[in-house]
Amino acid sequence: MFFGQKIHPLNFDRAERFHLDGEAVKLSGPGMALRVGCETVMDGCCRLRFENGQVADSTQYSDAVRPAYRRGAVATPRLEADTARFVTAIGQIELQPTRLRVAMTEVMLETVADGIGCCGEALLLNFALTGVNGCYGLGERAGPLNKLGQTADFLNVDVVAVFRHTYARDDYDPTYVAIPLAILKVGERFLGVFFDNPHRVVMDVGKTRPGEFWYQAFGGVTDLYLLAGPTLREVTRRYAALTGRAPLPPLWALGYHQCRWGYRHEREFRALAEQFAAADVPVSALWYDIDYMDEYRLFSWDRLDFPDPAGLNRELKDAGIHAVTIVDPGVKREPGYPVYDSGREKAVFCQTASGREYVGKVWPGDTVFPDFSLPAARAWWAAYLADFLRDSAVDGVWLDMNDPATGYSRTEEMCFQHGQAPHERYHNQYAHFMALASRAACEQRDPDGRPFLLTRSACAGTQRYTAVWTGDNASNWDHLRMALPCSLNLSLSGIAFNGPDVGGFMDDTNAELLVRWHQACCLFPFFRNHSSRDSRFQEPWQFGPATLAAIRGAIRLRYRLLPYLYQCFFAHWRDGDPVIRPLLYHYDHPEYAHLGDQYLVGDALLVAPILHGEGQGPESIQRGVKYQERRIALPAGWWFDLNHGVWVQGGRVLHYAAAADELPLFARDGAVLPYYAGPLRNSFMHLSAIELHLFCHDQPAQFEYTLDDRETRRYEQGTWGLAQVTAEVREERTTVKIEESGDYPRETVRFTPVVYGHPEVRKLELTVNGRAEERKLRTEQREWLCRNLMVQA
Template sequence: MFFGQKIHPLNFDIPEQWRINGNTVELSGPSVCLRIHCADIADGCLRLRFENLHDTGSRQHSDAVLPELREGRSVVPMVSSHPNPHLLGEKETDIVQFTTAAGRIELGASCLRLELAGITLDTVAEGIGSCGENLLLNFALNNVEGCYGFGERTRRLNKLGDSAEFLTVDVVAVFRHTYARDDYDPTYVAIPLAILKTGEGFLGLFFDNPGRAVMDTGKSRPGEFWYQAFGGVTDLYALAGPGLADVVRRYAALTGRAPLPPLWALGYHQCRWSYRSAAEFRELAAQFAAADLPVSALWYDIDYMDGFRLFTWNRGAFPDPAGLNHALQAAGIRTVTIVDPGVKREPGYAVYDSGRERQAFCQTASGRDYVGKVWPGDTVFPDFTLANTRDWWAGKLADFLRDNAVDGVWLDMNDPATGYSRSEEMCFDHGSISHDRYHNQYAHFMAMASRAACDRIDPDGRPFLLTRSACAGTQRYSAVWTGDNASNW
């Protein structure tokens, strides 16, 4: 499947009947078996969970939503007569209703109506479908005047008539033209949030599925909003307005708010690719002082490392990094180091050896350590989905920052970038979970582990932590930087 491709709606199988089974509704038909559950989550927020029983790789965990809001209160489905049964087709006269504190949902075999905060959103007649393990939700854009969100995207603010793919990628490696253009898709960040404007009201739709997905707001077929998830469970959170700010506040309450950064984060920072020696840093600081220009931080790019080995220094160019960084701190200048996830595959290299001992690295389905080809050469990758690995990483990163008097961390290459080596062979949980289940969350769990490292150094501090890739919820641990780009204003 190439970037920009979708599944044609006519290739989806459409459910023909429904039945209630406890607190769930099962939609079925030839080659279709979907299970839908509704829950009241919080004030102005309800959730519809779509499970595809044809999805055999069911192991999945999304960390987007705050833990205390992941269960909610289950809503019992009720049967009622449809006021316009001809809209349901020949086989139906009744519908299923979920009545929640936030709003109401009406569900037929192949259609859905959502009523929330005075806004009504309907699917088209055949608006629910599956194609194998893939899910389709197709909403009619009747009276919708704007669509906002999509998460960390360029192009125009109103995304109505646009399309976006949600898959974290190493943008410059995938799209060679990106130094001159900014309309690439997909991008470094995957946040499938759409905010629809109808009249003076707004309605938020957050599709919580950590796998690859597409949203098309009328680009392929005007008047229709397609959501297509390529496998996995999709939790659709409906977020009430009435205003745009209300929707955003509810989304922040659902997925978490970003912590305050340190005060020095707001000053001027000097960063480029790349300063290569301690002498360059001292000269740079002297030039700022001579020009009477305040500078809050200087940044180390990848050349500070010994052969790009993680948590090392090139001692020829940086013989005393702690001494250099203490001297800069005395002058009021902080330092930030780039940190990649890839660990050089080199027996005898302490970080690699300790990771192997802790079984901290991603593996193939057959149990071999997965190997990519990035800056250090042959490279293995921490499996941040494992608590054991996050603990190992937090310890290594905390020691590196503390021992070298480094003030901030700049996480890179965590899309994850794997060079010419396909990422599909990178599995999780000792090779037992396929790559697509956690691809979009790789950077998220790396940020979680890195935030834990900062907390080990100063539990009450405000760490400076940036990540290149992210998904919904990553803001709880790290801010996001813009990725590789050019200063072409």
């Protein structure tokens, strides 16, 4: 299989005429028959369906879009001379035999001449990039934030296996995740174009031909969703509503996770728990990689090395540490092995076209694969997995090798639906349906609980079931730098719960690199240290006291801000906003269109990590301490520097120097940061007492703090409340008002205001649900990274 290749546009057939075909338009010509229909599916979003006559089955098999939006209000076309016109809620769509034009308020999207074509089962849509100065999204991608001038192949692959000699570079394509969403920046406005097709597709955003955006689907039906802006936030929210927002995770899943391929014995897990405690580093989960299994048999434990896994996992949980196990889809092909025998009896494994079991070669040797496209196979999997989780006292599920990875066996021979459906129909959705079945297992085990699942591969809509990590990366500076734009674009593509392997999975890290990985990612949605058995150990204490102190500071910072991170997740579930965001999500500046080396957490925190090592970039020595230097784009307004405890005026580029234990971190004027000031002991966090850190320089502060139990799914039925927080500084007084509403008991959380940056303020007037009290402010210390800042509490 070759990557990077496309079908030359001159090899596509073009239509010569068109006519009405029911509620659609039929384009036809030699070698071509293409049916195009249009529907409005929700406010600000319409769908164009392209059915290629050369594709025998015109069913849309994608599960990307939520069921509520799979049917819409049909826009009946009108023929006017040489044009068919659809009138929709977002504007007019004009179709000619070789041209498509979408006219929206202040935004125009149209194909070039001869921009519509078919080549056998393949479809071409070739748009002009007129006025386009940015492209974002595209799911999980290597390379820069702005994808203008890039190309993307949407076919899920096992990256290290496919690019075994080049995986450590930062320009590989394709990746583990296929989400064909492009968010185009047209002038100062944004337009989303989501091509819903489960088959392999490619996009070329002006790389081969500058000024042209090629979409090529190699088969299947394409639904083109046009997502109106005008802002990036509106496009992102509409896409999240269309394909689904991530459910709320349990709070422990937002903590620090430790994993290594190579932990082989229960004594190593007990030792890890003791080492974290001795190092004074909180950890919320330890992970079991493939070594826990009995000869890699699914749903089994090696009872020599793990004689009592349930007892071990309960022991860890008593210490506040949750257990997560890897679960691959491959089932050892071994008669007498109950899982294999059961699956064969129920005919739930993938087959070849002739009806034989499809056999791959992965960890267990000869391996068969559940056909997750079958409801019966998903039910079979869910029952087995639910029993395994219950019997093993495991709290989380890690779905790996689900690209699907089949070893030296070609995947093309793997067919679905009892051998009747070709491989390409479900290849990109294999992990998606595995995640659907696995989430069902978790819900069977605990119907009211919140599952935590993580997957390597995914497609559009998979965020409804699981978090995503960005796969097997490398321990180098290029992959650290790549982690930011990769996770930011994945966040814009609907996968709010995502993150890389911190420290890098493959190859050897070093002390400086490991520190900077932890600092850069300590406020990412997912935060896991993960390494390969062939690499150097990279637990926080492996490089000595100074390195441990710096990493401890980054991890403790995350736990202090877990209440804020949780609020960001709640905001995503409510509205669709990502947890981490590029600056252009909220701020309009030409430089931000390309800025991928800093990010926002919610709308309150700006993180600008150090992404180069000693000798790789600007640095200085001050009073015997080495500092790494970088440029920081600070948007207009005032920002509080949480390293130095001072207000800094924005609207400019800072030249910032950070020592090894420093992470450039800024809170915006008007921000409220919920902060946990209690004791840190792994996942034990009693959030009945929360500090509200108020950053009020010129702007009053506003925040909506959501209240729920953080453990069950009752929030889905509306059992949650809202504490509306407003704060303002006037002369020597800070006024804070908190008003609670919603379906949750009032005053279950005690809020304590903490004021930043106004030493002349001496008094606090606090009003909670109409009851006012006045108190004197006193100066105290609060922990930020490796610093203790003086604040007023």
